[in-house]
Amino acid sequence: MEQYSMEPGRAYPLGTSVNDLGVNFSLFSANAEKVELCVFDELGHQELMRFVLPSCEHHVWHGYLKGAKAGLVYGYRVYGAYHPEAGHRFNHHKLLLDPYARALKGKFTWSDRHLGYKADSPEQDLSFDDRDNADVMLKSVVIDPEKPQIQRVPVSWQNTVIYEGHVKGLTQLNSKVPPELQGSFLGISHPSMIAHYRAIGITTIELLPVQQFLSEKFLHDKDLSNYWGYNSISFFVPHSDYLSTDQVFEFQRMVDELHQAGFEVLIDVVYNHTAEGNALGPTLSFRGIDNASYYRLNPSEPRYYINDTGCGNTVNLSHPRVLQMVMDSLRYWVEVMGVDGFRFDLATILGREPHGFDKHSGFLDAILQDPLLNTVKVIAEPWDIGPGGYQLGGFPAPWSEWNDKYRDSIRRFWRGDKGLLPEFARRIHGSSDVFEHHGRQPYASINFLTSHDGYTLHDLVSYEQRHNERNGEENRDGHSENLSKNYGVEGATDNAEILALRLKQIKNMLSTIMLSQGVPMVLAGDEIGRTQQGNNNAYCQDNEINWLNWQEDALYADELTALLARLSELRKRFPMLAYHRFIHKDDPKSDVDITWYHCSGNIMHKENWHSHHASTVGYLVQGKADDASSVFCIFHAGAEPVEFVLPEINNVEYWDVMVDTSSSAINNEIPKLPAQRTITLQPRTTIVLSNEHKGSEPSE
Known part of the structure; x- marks a missing residue:
């Protein structure tokens, strides 16, 4: 067994820092009474020893474990008051992930032992649960990653064409990708995929969440999973299911290979909530480290969470240490993992202060002044479900925003709705009515008609009703109005006339995206006629509903791929189609x-x-x-x-x-x-x- 000794360490940087003699551990908690570092065997199965972090300054607990090395498997146990009525949910019987962990070990297994309270206790009186969860819990791993080898070469906004895709879905069914790489990070940068990206003329790949996420228990109980990944638990860790050899450097290699081929990589990030859910959710990390600091709590009843996300909790970016964690995470993904920018899920949350959304919020100002982050692309999903949550056009420069007004107007125009010419023209013109203020330019508008959330282009011209029965919610989830049209038959048909009309309408909408001022975003698979069989909320379908069908005889594939290639070439040849200012x-x-x-x-x-x-x-x-x-x-x-x-x-x-x-x-x-x-x-x-x-x- 290794010989370790715990000594006073340094408060900064937070997380773990490796040198020749040992590892420094640093953890923020404003309300903890004691923090223990738990060391496990290399497989994460057996807890070998515990050490109390000996020092605390400015609410940062720290210690230096002499003799430790990269590869050490560890977790935290944090002691403090268990008093949900006051917003405190400390429970040292629960092994907790380091918020700054760079790698994880093991597989997460759902169990009532992850709950900080007894599962059978009433909601108004959650009794303390003293069962240990370490054997079914992920563990943190000390790593010391190197920076990427190939430098970023940013694509100017006016030349950008975004391709939104899912890591697994892009290659799971691609026979040109080796079986061991299908559905993985390295599958995305395989030469056959790079050849496709070049053929259709995209410049920038935007990946659905790649930070470690978990599936919610209600999905697990229905034998479903959170396929999209908008349920993060570790903001510095690449999702383990996308690693073919369980080594996080695979993400860096993917980025390097795509950069070498001339493509940018953006990642979709979820800093608005965590996988710990609502007041009845599990204690996995932040809740057990310092619930009252990491989350926005109901001021009148701190046992409950403000739920502006619709996902049970809301991360408290008004707290300087929580803001610091998010900023450190973003810088890590740029500086160490190599990405070229971010799309922020429910970004209005990130700009909220206690009084509401503020374009001069701490987070938005922090991004603007950061010498590294203000060099990368930042894209907002400009809404949440909280009061005043719809903020399209409300973000400051240099932000770009998903433009749902564009989506809805163009869908309605091609569906045949009347009286839309002025609105149609405004959207093609770059939505100057929304974005032309405070120095913002047409590329503030991310023009999209389809995304991961909703119908594909194929389904937009094939279904008028949602078909989400496989989600297990009695077809009540997802939007009921999709501004779609089926042209005579709901769903699949062998009617040649209807199929030809559907193909033409897909071509019309794809053309409109690429001919509009602003930044076009294409949903991966739309260029090969991908269908989700009418499911407009396929977040829990890890199967053929979401995986791209790369078969050469896929309906419409040749025609749509050729059209997208032609349109991409047009944007390159005629820069006025993507002009850098409003015309x-x-x-x-x-x-x-x-x-x-x-x-x-x-x-x-x-x-x-x-x-x-x-x-x-x-x-x-x-x-x-x-x-x-x-x-x-x-x-x-x-x-x-x-x-x-x-x-x-x-x-x-x-x-x-x-x-x-x-x-x-x-x-x-x-x-x-x-x-x-x-x-x-x-x-x-x-x-x-x-x-x-x-x-x-x-x-x-």
């Missing part, structure tokens, strides 16, 4: 102009915009120089053909037909169309015309 007519500060056209060939006037039944509009964007290139996008959502007169554009004799969603995208030929003529738009069609002058593109 306004005759703006002297801009070298790009924008004009909206009626199907008569005339510029849109007020009466055209407000014609209730109008469903056709043209969008011309061009450089101001005499020989500048032009792109003319025409959108027709009507169910009948319509004549469109092409307007007279200076120095344009012929248009190249880059996209026509009524034709196949697989054909690489680019037809030419004489200018100043009338064309017939087929029902529900997008057409993109270009006139390119080499070397005359507007500056970025």
Whole structure:
């Protein structure tokens, strides 16, 4: 057995720090009375010894374990008052994870022994539970990771095309990925996946939560699991199920390989709540270390949690040490794990102070001033379920935000809803009505029509009702209104006419995303026609409902992949489609102009915009120089053909037909169309015309 001795250590940095002689342990708890470090065997099965952390300064408990090395398996037991009515839930019989742990050992097993109270006690009087949980609990592991080998090369916001995917779902069924890598971090950076990313022209991969998470007990009891992963328990640890050899450096290797191939990696992070749940949840880490500091508690009844997340608890970022933990975690994922940015789940929570959301909150200000974090991409999901929780457009620069107004408006337009032309144009224009303030630019808008949460594009044109029966909640979960249309048959069909129409509508929506000002986000699998069989809340389905079907005969795959590749190339060739500032007519500060056209060939006037039944509009964007290139996008959502007169554009004799969603995208030929003529738009069609002058593109 190793010979260890405990000595006074250092309060900072928090977590563990390794040197040649031992390991320093540091843990924040403002209300603890004593902290014990528990050392386990290398498998985490047997507790070998305990040491009391000998020092406490500024509420940080610390000690230096001489003789310890990287690889040590450990946990904490924290002593203090068990007084839920006052917000304190200390229970030293429960082994706790280090909030700063960089690696974990073992498998978590659900048991009533994780509860700090006796399971059969009434909610108003939770009796203290003295049973030990160590044998069914994860343990922390001391590691000393190296920094990534390949430096980040950021992609400018205006050149960014985001591809949102799930670590397991991306490769679990991909036969081109070796079986041992399928469903893992290393599967994502396999050469076959990199070839696909290049083929469709994306620049940035955004992964659903990769920090260690747990499945809720109610899912476990139904033989389901939290597939999405929005239930974090360790903010510094890559999720173990995505590691093929149980070594956290696999995440770093994935990032290095993707960086080497020219791609960015963003990760979806969940700092708004933890897997410890509500007042009846388990004691796994934060609750047992210092419940009253780590969580927002109900001021009048501290036994209960403020639940602005809908997940049982809310992390208290108003506390400086909790804010410090989140900031340290973010810096770790950038500096050590190598990521290029973050998408923040329920980000309004993070900007909340006791008085409500504040764009100058401690967290938002901390991000802005941080010399490392203000160099990476930060994306907000700008809502929560608390009072005043919807904050689209309310985040400060340099934040970008998921734009649900874009999602809903574009869905409704292509569904055929009437009176939407003005709203449709505002969204394509970059949602200047929402974001053009305080120095924000079009890339503040993350334009998406589908995401992990809700329908895929395939299902958006195939189902009008949710089909979530497999979730075990009697089909009551998930949104009841999805702004979708099935075109005559609910779900799968062999009707060729309906299938052709559905394909065209997917092409129209995919085209709209890529032709809009702002940052496009594509849901992984939409480019191969992925279906979730009508499930619009597939968070608990770790199966073929969520895994991408990479079979070559997948419905629509060839057509949609070719179209996305064409659209991505268009954005690269014509920077005005992703301009770095909002474009306004005759703006002297801009070298790009924008004009909206009626199907008569005339510029849109007020009466055209407000014609209730109008469903056709043209969008011309061009450089101001005499020989500048032009792109003319025409959108027709009507169910009948319509004549469109092409307007007279200076120095344009012929248009190249880059996209026509009524034709196949697989054909690489680019037809030419004489200018100043009338064309017939087929029902529900997008057409993109270009006139390119080499070397005359507007500056970025």
